[in-house]
Amino acid sequence: MQKYDEIGYWSEIKLDIIRKYASAYSTIMNKQKSIQSYLYIDAFAGAGVHIKKQTREFITGSPLNALVISPAFPEFHFIDLDGDKVDKLRQVIGDRRDVLFYKGDCNRILLVDVFPKCRYEDYRRALCLLDPYGLNVNWEVLQKAGEMKSVEIFYNFMIMDANMNVFWRSPDKVQASQIARMDAVWGDDSWHQAAYRKHQDCSVKWRKRRLTKL
Numbered sequence: 001m002q003k004y005d006e007i008g009y010w011s012e013i014k015l016d017i018i019r020k021y022a023s024a025y026s027t028i029m030n031k032q033k034s035i036q037s038y039l040y041i042d043a044f045a046g047a048g049v050h051i052k053k054q055t056r057e058f059i060t061g062s063p064l065n066a067l068v069i070s071p072a073f074p075e076f077h078f079i080d081l082d083g084d085k086v087d088k089l090r091q092v093i094g095d096r097r098d099v100l101f102y103k104g105d106c107n108r109i110l111l112v113d114v115f116p117k118c119r120y121e122d123y124r125r126a127l128c129l130l131d132p133y134g135l136n137v138n139w140e141v142l143q144k145a146g147e148m149k150s151v152e153i154f155y156n157f158m159i160m161d162a163n164m165n166v167f168w169r170s171p172d173k174v175q176a177s178q179i180a181r182m183d184a185v186w187g188d189d190s191w192h193q194a195a196y197r198k199h200q201d202c203s204v205k206w207r208k209r210r211l212t213k214l
Contacts, residue, residue, distance in 0.1 A: 039126040043106035045078035120150035139187030
């Protein structure tokens with residue numbers, strides 16, 4: 001049995017913002033006569049349906065919202081690492097020539113399969129939604145999108161995941177695997193000094209104040 005993601009009030013607001021933004025984007029692109037085509041990309045598409053935490057009601061997710069936007073996007077590319085969610089989304093949407101489904105890691109699929117379909121020199125553009133479940137988007141994806149000059153990114157950086165698993169007061173206690181994840185998201189290890197120096201400085205100041213009082 002398919003388990004749908006439960007979402008709260010702020011996630012509902014986010015879905016509404018994304019829908020309105022995508023609608024404006026499609027309206028603008030549709031008027032550009034030089035543009036051959038433009039894509040809607042959802043790298044963490046999910047099953048297409050969520051459940052409200054408070055009322056237990058069903059609410060449509062970003063993929064289904066995107067499909068009813070007018071003017072319509074010429075192409076839709078829906079990706080998710082969870083194959084069961086992709087199967088459910090395909091079942092809900094059905095077979096459509098303008099919709100492509102992908103099962104797997106979006107970091108690879110975007111770079112290898114999707115971004116090549118929206119190259120600037122081919123007069124193709126894309127709106128790419130990156131709304132991950134955690135620290136799951138590698139920096140090289142954002143870097144590539146920027147270099148292409150044809151992909152507009154709507155990125156939700158999961159600061160909660162970073163705070164819970166990486167940005168600790170004692171850096172030496174953070175697991176190596178968590179540091180590696182953050183390195184991949186940031187693109188290098190330069191975040192170490194920015195994230196931990198403040199904590200270390202505060203700790204030193206606190207100890208000095210405590211010794212002064214004693």
